[in-house]
Amino acid sequence: MEKAKFAIVGLGVMGQNLALNIANNGYPVAVFNRTESVTRQFVAGLPADQGIIGTYSYVELADSLEKPRRIMLMVKAGPAVDAVIAALKPHLEPGDILIDGGNSYFEDTERRTVELEKEGFLFIGTGVSGGEEGALHGPSIMPGGSVDAWAALKDMFTAAAAKAYDGEPCVDYIGPRGAGHYVKTVHNGIEYAIMQMIAEVYDLLNRGLGLSTMELSELFKEWDAGELASYLVEITYKIFEKVDPETGKPLVDLIVDEAQQKGTGKWTSQNAFDLGAPTHTINAAVTSRIISGMKSQRTVAQALIDGPSEKFSGDREAMIAAIKNALYAGIILAYAQGFGLLHVASEEYDYDLDMQMIAKIWRAGCIIRADLLDDIMKAFDRDPGLVNLLLDDDFREAVVSRQGDLRHVIINGIKLGIPVYALSSALAYFDAYRTERLPANLIQAQRDYFGAHTYRRLDKEGSFHTDW
Numbered sequence: 001m002e003k004a005k006f007a008i009v010g011l012g013v014m015g016q017n018l019a020l021n022i023a024n025n026g027y028p029v030a031v032f033n034r035t036e037s038v039t040r041q042f043v044a045g046l047p048a049d050q051g052i053i054g055t056y057s058y059v060e061l062a063d064s065l066e067k068p069r070r071i072m073l074m075v076k077a078g079p080a081v082d083a084v085i086a087a088l089k090p091h092l093e094p095g096d097i098l099i100d101g102g103n104s105y106f107e108d109t110e111r112r113t114v115e116l117e118k119e120g121f122l123f124i125g126t127g128v129s130g131g132e133e134g135a136l137h138g139p140s141i142m143p144g145g146s147v148d149a150w151a152a153l154k155d156m157f158t159a160a161a162a163k164a165y166d167g168e169p170c171v172d173y174i175g176p177r178g179a180g181h182y183v184k185t186v187h188n189g190i191e192y193a194i195m196q197m198i199a200e201v202y203d204l205l206n207r208g209l210g211l212s213t214m215e216l217s218e219l220f221k222e223w224d225a226g227e228l229a230s231y232l233v234e235i236t237y238k239i240f241e242k243v244d245p246e247t248g249k250p251l252v253d254l255i256v257d258e259a260q261q262k263g264t265g266k267w268t269s270q271n272a273f274d275l276g277a278p279t280h281t282i283n284a285a286v287t288s289r290i291i292s293g294m295k296s297q298r299t300v301a302q303a304l305i306d307g308p309s310e311k312f313s314g315d316r317e318a319m320i321a322a323i324k325n326a327l328y329a330g331i332i333l334a335y336a337q338g339f340g341l342l343h344v345a346s347e348e349y350d351y352d353l354d355m356q357m358i359a360k361i362w363r364a365g366c367i368i369r370a371d372l373l374d375d376i377m378k379a380f381d382r383d384p385g386l387v388n389l390l391l392d393d394d395f396r397e398a399v400v401s402r403q404g405d406l407r408h409v410i411i412n413g414i415k416l417g418i419p420v421y422a423l424s425s426a427l428a429y430f431d432a433y434r435t436e437r438l439p440a441n442l443i444q445a446q447r448d449y450f451g452a453h454t455y456r457r458l459d460k461e462g463s464f465h466t467d468w
């Protein structure tokens, strides 16, 4: 029997769709899943000439593959990845390639790279973004790790990846060791920030201005046809238009307001703290998901605590226009924070990240794909060393010209008692970044006062302590 050219372990949402995608591109794929019935069911539903071979043990999987073997894990991140690697290894040979396509923590990928390379295996830790549909029709793929392994995967991944409007594939080699998973983590951090700002805008429009769910759908559809064109805005209008067949009500209105999280957004913030990179809006988005989970406390608190009684009384159309501009500015600021973090991490971890290439491969296939990414790519083309998007003339102007609307929208959210934490964090980031003298001089004085931590002076070199 013809040997398979690729294997996927883990037939969840992503694994099944990636297997189909790769097979549809002419590469026979062997598949394996811990729960055997899942494999049987998956394979049974496929035409005989689909090019997908079900296997039911790791020995069978290894035997079904041409050498060097190329095996991709699409399993739950964490201990499951180590468990699968440990179970697979006895059936592999030096030179075989293991690929972890899950949302693994980048430091786990760093560790696995060292461990596997010591034993002669090649390892790739890759971000894969696009969800179920992207995995099937073309995700954005962010591989990091062994350069030799990348050479052996390049054609296949290029065929399977999304293509941007100019035909360019949304995959490229990101960098050594954990670089691919690092970049995917920051991708998700930006995803959290944009989702939270869209949610806040929804709250302002719905609770604040009284737009119905159908009106919201029309508005977001209109926005998606302009500068806000992006996957997240597109799915938002599609979510708003979905009616629950049982009740006839908009489905979104029936969904419990508790956002869950698997960890990548939190890891982005945690790592940004470790590296000393400001990611205000990502942090705000993580915190906002956390407070959303405190539903029972919020229910008690609502009955006890009054907010402002003020209702929106201004020009509704003007406010909607301002909200659109505020969201666009906020999204630019979220990308600025994400790319700013990548810049710091690239130096810290010697990843040598190419920001233009990262923007390029995020233009299609992934969850944060947006027309804006084409402009971001061009900004890094103009200046490959750009440390912050706000230092690019076009992006600076885009935010500066909308800052009035961002401020106006936040003020209105505050007046109405509607939380706009992510939007206001984006503005705080912008205001802090553009301010030469922040009040941190006082913090230094306080630290020196209580802890003799010393401070530096503007007017002379050195380190000083005062007996306050």
Ligand SMILES: NC(=O)C1=CN([C@@H]2O[C@H](COP(=O)(O)OP(=O)(O)OC[C@H]3O[C@@H](n4cnc5c(N)ncnc54)[C@H](OP(=O)(O)O)[C@@H]3O)[C@@H](O)[C@H]2O)C=CC1
Residues within 6 Å of the ligand: 009, 010, 011, 012, 013, 014, 015, 033, 034, 035, 038, 074, 075, 076, 077, 079, 080, 081, 083, 084, 101, 102, 103, 104, 128, 129, 130, 131, 132, 262
């Ligand atoms: N869903 C999405 O939109 C995206 C997900 N990802 C990442 O891709 C990976 C897979 O996600 P997804 O397909 O959604 O996950 P699912 O929850 O749909 O599937 C999880 C898979 O992991 C397997 N698994 C879990 N624990 C173990 C274990 N200890 N040993 C062996 N196999 C195990 C499951 O096998 P079994 O059937 O036996 O339980 C199943 O095949 C995750 O890391 C996820 O974070 C990345 C991008 C997008």
Ligand SMILES: O=C(CO)[C@H](O)[C@H](O)COP(=O)(O)O
Residues within 6 Å of the ligand: 103, 129, 130, 131, 188, 191, 260, 261, 262, 263, 264, 265, 367
């Ligand atoms: O990687 C993804 C999208 O890019 C996954 O859908 C991930 O699960 C999203 O993160 P979370 O579950 O924390 O919202």
